Amino acid sequence: MYKKRKYLYALFAFMIAxxxxxxxxxxxxxxxxxxxxxxxxxxxxxxxxxxxxxxxWKKVSGATNYIVYYKKAGSGKWIKVKTLNNKKSSxxxxxxxxxxxxxxxxxxxxxxxxNKKTMKSGRYSKTGLTTRTVPATVYGxxxxxxxxxxxxxxxxPAGGTTHYVIYRKANDSAPSKIATISSKYTRYExxxxxxxxxxxxxxxxxxxxxxxxxxxxxxxxxIKVKKKVTPTPEPxxxxxxxxDNNNDNNHGDNDDDFDGPVDPIAMASEVLRLTNIERAKEGxxxxxxxxxxxDAAMLRAKxxxxxxxxxxxxxxxxxxxxKDVGAAGISGENIAMxxxxxxxxxxxxxxxxxxxxxxxxxxxxYMGVGFYKSDDGMYYWTQEFTSMNPNSNGLVIFDANGGxxxxxxxxxxxxxxxxxxxxxxxxxxxxxxxIPTPTRSGYTFSGWYDTKTPASNxxxxxxxxxxxxxxxxxxxxxxxx
Numbered sequence: 001m002y003k004k005r006k007y008l009y010a011l012f013a014f015m016i017a018x019x020x021x022x023x024x025x026x027x028x029x030x031x032x033x034x035x036x037x038x039x040x041x042x043x044x045x046x047x048x049x050x051x052x053x054x055x056x057w058k059k060v061s062g063a064t065n066y067i068v069y070y071k072k073a074g075s076g077k078w079i080k081v082k083t084l085n086n087k088k089s090s091x092x093x094x095x096x097x098x099x100x101x102x103x104x105x106x107x108x109x110x111x112x113x114x115n116k117k118t119m120k121s122g123r124y125s126k127t128g129l130t131t132r133t134v135p136a137t138v139y140g141x142x143x144x145x146x147x148x149x150x151x152x153x154x155x156x157p158a159g160g161t162t163h164y165v166i167y168r169k170a171n172d173s174a175p176s177k178i179a180t181i182s183s184k185y186t187r188y189e190x191x192x193x194x195x196x197x198x199x200x201x202x203x204x205x206x207x208x209x210x211x212x213x214x215x216x217x218x219x220x221x222x223i224k225v226k227k228k229v230t231p232t233p234e235p236x237x238x239x240x241x242x243x244d245n246n247n248d249n250n251h252g253d254n255d256d257d258f259d260g261p262v263d264p265i266a267m268a269s270e271v272l273r274l275t276n277i278e279r280a281k282e283g284x285x286x287x288x289x290x291x292x293x294x295d296a297a298m299l300r301a302k303x304x305x306x307x308x309x310x311x312x313x314x315x316x317x318x319x320x321x322x323k324d325v326g327a328a329g330i331s332g333e334n335i336a337m338x339x340x341x342x343x344x345x346x347x348x349x350x351x352x353x354x355x356x357x358x359x360x361x362x363x364x365x366y367m368g369v370g371f372y373k374s375d376d377g378m379y380y381w382t383q384e385f386t387s388m389n390p391n392s393n394g395l396v397i398f399d400a401n402g403g404x405x406x407x408x409x410x411x412x413x414x415x416x417x418x419x420x421x422x423x424x425x426x427x428x429x430x431x432x433x434x435i436p437t438p439t440r441s442g443y444t445f446s447g448w449y450d451t452k453t454p455a456s457n458x459x460x461x462x463x464x465x466x467x468x469x470x471x472x473x474x475x476x477x478x479x480x481x
Contacts, residue, residue, distance in 0.1 A: 037062040037113030037122035043089075045109055045129035050136040050160030050205075050214070051095035055109040055129065059089050060122060063113035067121075068093070073106035073130050083114075103160040104210025106132040135160040135205030135214030140354055141221035143201060144308065145338030146378060149225055151190040152308060152337065153201045157183075158214060161205035165213065168201050169220075170194035175202055187308070196227035198351075222351045224344075268294060268369035270342035271381070275359055275367065278350055284362045292327040293368030293390040299325060300382040301370030304335050316427070321384070322416065327368070328392045329418035332358045332385035337378060345381045363387045392417040394466025401452055401475040403440030411436060415466040422463045423448060443477035450474070 038060035046054050055068060063086045069078040070093065081099050082091055093109075095101035110128035114121045140156030153166065161183040167175040168190065179188055183205075193199045200222040205214035269289075276286040300321050303313055310318045310333060322330040334355045339345035349355040366389070370382035394417030397410055405411040413433060415421055426432045438445055447460025452474045464473050 036118065036120040037115050039123040040066065040111045040113050040125070042109075042111060042125055042129050045131045047131050047133040048092060050103050050133050050158075051101050052092055053101060053107060053109070053131060053133060054090060054092045055111065056090040057111045059086070060113050062115055063122065064116045065114045066091075067112045067114055068109065069112065069124075069128075070099070070107050070109045073108050073132075075108075078110065101133055102209070103133050103135060103207045104212040106130055132210075132212070133160065134212045135207050137215040138164070138203040138205055140310075141201065141203060142335065142352065142355065143221045143223040143348070144336050145223055145225065148191075149193060149195060151193045151199060151201070151223060151225065152187065153190065153203070153221065154187045154308060155203050157186055158205040160207060161214070162208045163206040164188075165204045165206050166190075166201060167204070167216070167220075168193070168199055170199055171197045175200075180206070193225045195225050198222050198224045221354075223348055262371075262373055264298065264371040264373075267342055267371040268297070271346060271369040271371075271383070272367060274342055274346040275383070278346065279360060282360050284360050285365070287367040287385075288365060290327070290366045290368060290390045292325055293322075293330070293366050293384055293386060294370070295325040295368070296321045296327045296330060296390075297368035297370030297382045297384040298372070299370070300333070300335070300384065301372035301380045304337065304382065305372055305374045305378065305380045308335065308337060310335065322386075322390070323419050326416055327384075327386070327390040328394070328416045329386040329388040329390065330384050331387065331418075332361065332364060332383075334358055334383040336381040339379060339381060345379075349383075358385065359383070361385070366390055388417060388468070392468055394418065394468055395470035396421045396464045396466055397470045397472040398435060398438075398448065399452075399472055399474045400438040400440070402477060403438040403443070403445070403475055405436050405438045412470070417466050417468050419466055420463040421466055423461055425462050438475045440475075440477055442480055444480060446476045446478050448473040449476050 040060055041058040043056040043058060045056070048054050057066070065086060066084045066088060067080060068082045068084065068091050070081050071078050079099065081093055084091060093099065093101065101107065108128040108130045110125050112121050112124040136158040138155050138158045142154045144152045146152065155164075163180050163183055164185070165177060166179045166181070166188050168178045169175040178190065181188060190199070190201070200220045202216040202220040204216040206212070272287065272289060279286060300318060303321075307313045312318060312321065318333045319330045322328060334349055336345050336348055339348055349359060364385040364387055366386050368384040368390075370384070372380040374380065393414050395412055395414055397412050398405060400409050413421060413435070421433045422431045423435065424432065448464070449458065449461060450473055454476060460476070461473060464471050
């Protein structure tokens with residue numbers, strides 16, 4: 001009987017314990033369920049460039065990560081693009097070979113919250129948000145006028161385009177499309193502008209696959225086209241006597257009488273003066289003259305008569321012209337052609353938003369002006385800008401970092417500030433500077449770096465930059481053992 005009671009007591013205690021444990025188990029399951037992330041609410045979507053789309057969302061509780069998905073609009077299959085930590089609430093998807101963005105194609109995005117501790121995902125918006133990219137905005141518009149009243153319009157390349165569409169308006173008339181050209185060209189000749197008025201040009205990027213346009217310049221580029229003057233035939237009934245074709249002063253009134261030699265220096269000086277007048281109106285500091293910078297500008301003026309572009313005839317960027325004449329730090333350029341006077345070219349640049357912005361930059365301290373008259377009588381103009389003294393020299397300091405260079409711990413070279421000291425793989429082999437190889441007992445030299453302790457996967461510097469304060473590069477050593 002005693003054993004039976006003892007058994008009943010034990011059974012009763014077990015039942016009580018089970019009843020106590022059941023709510024606890026339920027509670028644990030409830031807590032686990034509570035850690036399931038909530039549903040992500042999408043805030044906005046925007047194409048920020050021809051190859052970039054940004055998606056934003058509201059943060060939710062219980063999320064350790066957010067997973068971004070995308071798909072072609074109308075497709076049923078979501079593609080995972082990126083997993084982010086819970087501190088993020090936006091993501092910009094940049095086109096890649098694995099996750100491409102095709103200009104004009106519509107894409108839908110959604111975001112799912114995830115908890116890596118519970119390995120549970122929250123619900124997500126199945127409709128998502130949809131947008132598409134368009135060709136990049138066309139920038140860098142410039143315009144020049146030739147002697148036969150042809151307007152040359154140029155611009156910078158724009159991504160995501162297959163074509164460029166050119167519009168023109170005369171004075172206050174509505175813009176009209178005048179041409180569509182392949183995107184491999186960034187220049188257009190308008191041989192039939194509206195004479196006697198200001199012609200304004202707009203250029204839009206276009207993608208033919210989905211027939212979408214990019215944004216055009218808000219202001220375009222403007223140039224005044226002079227009206228052609230038809231010469232009045234001289235009377236033939238009576239031959240002119242010497243000296244009778246003009247007034248008493250006998251100076252003549254034909255424009256050809258004044259088409260003589262032009263002083264490039266005088267032209268350049270006047271452009272500098274007029275530019276500083278315009279800068280004063282905007283509250284910008286006056287630009288200073290510098291002989292080396294002017295030499296660079298004069299060289300560029302002759303170059304743009306061969307190739308009207310910010311790329312030089314040799315294929316390099318326009319800023320490299322400074323190295324040819326010893327002018328440091330060129331970081332801005334304006335070009336023009338076809339303007340008959342310093343007044344006209346400065347007015348033309350001021351009427352172009354991009355060129356005006358360059359002229360008004362307050363960090364620029366020096367300007368060189370270039371002028372060139374071609375054999376056909378065409379005028380070419382350039383402005384070269386820099387924020388540093390164009391005559392500045394720069395230094396590169398080579399630190400042996402525990403070794404020696406010709407018995408010393410450092411080795412210094414001098415060059416034009418702002419330009420490269422090529423250590424390897426220079427555009428031209430002769431540009432590579434001759435640096436003595438450092439030595440260190442028990443070690444092998446493995447290249448120059450911009451830090452004493454570079455990461456193991458980093459490659460040596462191909463070039464250093466001459467700076468006024470001196471750029472220091474460090475030797476990297478590998479133990480021989």
